Amino acid sequence: MAASSVDITSSEDFEKFIDTTGNSLVVVHFSADWAPQCKQMNDVLDELTKDTRFINVRFVKLEAESAPEVSEKFGISAVPVFVFLR
Numbered sequence: 001m002a003a004s005s006v007d008i009t010s011s012e013d014f015e016k017f018i019d020t021t022g023n024s025l026v027v028v029h030f031s032a033d034w035a036p037q038c039k040q041m042n043d044v045l046d047e048l049t050k051d052t053r054f055i056n057v058r059f060v061k062l063e064a065e066s067a068p069e070v071s072e073k074f075g076i077s078a079v080p081v082f083v084f085l086r
Contacts (some may be wrong), residue, residue: 005059012068026085
């Protein structure tokens with residue numbers, strides 16, 4: 001079984017998701033629909049989810065502008081950005 005990525009569209013959903021991850025490594029991709037480089041990084045993230053070495057990693061795609069509180073919390077001022085959380 002491979003890992004999967006979760007699309008999150010709000011600060012509330014992000015907080016709920018983080019509460020469920022326990023001790024897992026979480027990779028959060030802050031992106032924007034209007035940025036072509038974010039599309040490229042989404043493709044990379046999708047490939048990583050297929051790699052069985054990362055089965056215990058939780059991958060998140062987060063539209064930075066739709067969750068401004070989360071973006072501010074992590075100091076996101078440009079996209080794409082990846083944040084690793086444990």
